[in-house]
Amino acid sequence: MVKDREEHSDKTPVRQGRRNNAPPPNKISASTPYDFSGKNLTPYGGLLPVITMLEKLGFRALLNETLTSKRIPRAMDRYRFVLAIVLGLYIGFPRLNQLRFVARDPLLTGILEVSKLPVQSTFWRFLAALHLNVARQLLTLITRLRERVWQAANVKLETVTIDTDTTVHTLYGRQMGGRKSYNPKNKGKKSYQPMLTFLAETREYLAGELRNGDRPTGKQIAAHLRAVLAALPPGVKQIFARADAGFYCWDAIEAYLEAHCRFVVVARKTSRLVEQLRQAAWKPSADSDAEAECEFYYQPEGWKQSCRFVALRYEKARQQGEPGEAEQYPLFETSQYQYRVFVTDFGEPVAHVAWFYNQRAGAENLIKEANNDAGLAAHPSGRFDINRNHFQLAMLAYNLNCWLLLFQREPQADAGKLRHTTLATARLRFLFLAAKIWRHAGRTGVSYSDHYEEKGLFERLLNRLRRIAPRGAGYAAVMQPALR
Structure with a gap:
């Protein structure tokens, strides 16, 4: 039987490349019209993974049971005040008066469940009402939150290295506790001399405190080191330490x-x-x-x-x-x-x-990152107790970046290959994202641009964070293999 048809009868495949009639780029010039009719737009779309991590790890309940304060604020509760200050520091606003720039941001106000952030004087009254022991309570909060992050991110480091150092914060006002002491860059000026300890493997802030400008005594150094060793997660068995x-x-x-x-x-x-x-x-x-x-x-x-x-x-x-x-x-x-x-x-x-x-040279870079990017050197008040509490809030904002990087890492088990992205770079890659908040049928969502280069990494991070769930007395690991 003879078949009378063409030899190559398969269908022509669809063209995969871009056609010549692709839409032209948007033309923006001096005469381009503009308006202010856009609604629910935010430049801080990267806050969604941050609040997802904090919500899944039970940050609200942990803060309410750790922090004690007799004052009952009216504008917002204690949790919202602390979260607003920490997120402001994470965004890059170390001064309380700078929060007015994001007072109506729809994503930030949606996270805090308020229509508008309070004025600066309200934040001042809240910080002034916190007693001196709140700094120690915030350090306890960071320690307990770290344990939950390590469980969920499957971090099982048994050998760690801690780097302890001091830094100098030159004071340009009349802050309490300022001393004319060791200050190589601004000799003769009053300063603070805070003490900090970082974990070399994950670059996390372990413990520290704001100190006056006097040189620390042996008892103060020993008390700091014992607090650092007590802040390590319970799975750590071998500790190495470096100090100048x-x-x-x-x-x-x-x-x-x-x-x-x-x-x-x-x-x-x-x-x-x-x-x-x-x-x-x-x-x-x-x-x-x-x-x-x-x-x-x-x-x-x-x-x-x-x-x-x-x-x-x-x-x-x-x-x-x-x-x-x-x-x-x-x-x-x-x-x-x-x-x-x-x-x-x-x-x-x-x-x-x-x-x-x-x-240990990496610890110097971490201190520089905390000073310049997390607002550690921006002491907002003349009162030492307020500055001491603000110190721990700034380091909590610094640790948020480190914890997100633990969930963002590639599937690897070697802690020595863990790469660190500074807070300044992380803001440009994952925080400053144009987004639109939409509402439909009683649901609220966030839409991002389809031109976002890091949308694969962003989606992977968010999926991991949303899988965090309690298991027994801890949290189930959402990543494999374990980081050791």
């Missing part, structure tokens, strides 16, 4: 030893320590950038036991040719050499101890 010369004292070493924490602390220059360095047996250092290295056991005056000291020695002429090196490395000099000296309980070689401490 500001924490060189027996109280800090004793706090580390009590918690069985492995530590590396920079030693300060004393006459007895210099004498030990001169009498030490030096040998060439092939695995570091120093000329020679040594180690010895030494008991400084006032210490209860001797500890291992390791040192690197640099020729003075070499260091004079590298002026930036003196700021990067903790050096102190004598007539012939410059030294880097550490007190540690590590048993590893000297070069490994120095390498481990060098990784």
Whole structure:
């Protein structure tokens, strides 16, 4: 039988490429008409994942049972006031008077369930009514919220590294507690000297406090370190710690030893320590950038036991040719050499101890991020108690970004490969999103642009956050594999 038809009879496939008659781009010029008739538009569409995470983790109930205040505000309740300030800091408004710029934003007011944010004086009265212990309660709130985030994000770190440091906040007003103390950039001006500790693996803020400008005492340092160690999630088994010369004292070493924490602390220059360095047996250092290295056991005056000291020695002429090196490395000099000296309980070689401490440079960047992006250095009041409470609110806003990154991460189990996106970059990628809020048939929704480049990542993040649910005494993990 002969078939009388064409050999290639399949249908012509649909063209996949863009046709030549694609719509032209929008023409915007000086004569383009404009109006103010748009309704329910917001530039902060990225707040939806933030409030989703907080709602799923029970932030409202946690805050109400943690914070205590006798004052009953009328404009909004305590939860809404705290949330408004924290979200304002997260958006990038460190000053209370800047909240007027978003007072009618439909997404923010929808989250807070109000028609308009109160005026600045109302926020001031709310902060002024909080007592001094609220700062400690906010720190407890951050700790409990972190435990829930780790459960839901399936973070099971058993070995962590904590970096402790102080920073200087120059004061330009008459704030209480300001002191003329160590202030290298603005010598002679009054300042605060807050103390902070970060978790190196996830870049989270663990604990800290706003302090006056005086140098912290040994008891204050020990109290801070014990608070840090108590704030770690219960699954942590091995702790490594790094600190600069500001924490060189027996109280800090004793706090580390009590918690069985492995530590590396920079030693300060004393006459007895210099004498030990001169009498030490030096040998060439092939695995570091120093000329020679040594180690010895030494008991400084006032210490209860001797500890291992390791040192690197640099020729003075070499260091004079590298002026930036003196700021990067903790050096102190004598007539012939410059030294880097550490007190540690590590048993590893000297070069490994120095390498481990060098990784602490990331903590400086985290402090800079908190100061510049989270509004940590913007002390709003002349009263120290208000500034102390505002300090913890700013660090809560900083941690919101870190916690969202834990849910945003790729499926990976190695915490060493976890990348950090600064708060400033996260705002540009995931927060400043033009969105429209719509209502229909009793439902409310948010529409985003179909040209948004990160819509795949945004949708994945939101789907993960919406799957967070309580399970037993904790929260079910929404991600696999576990981050270790």
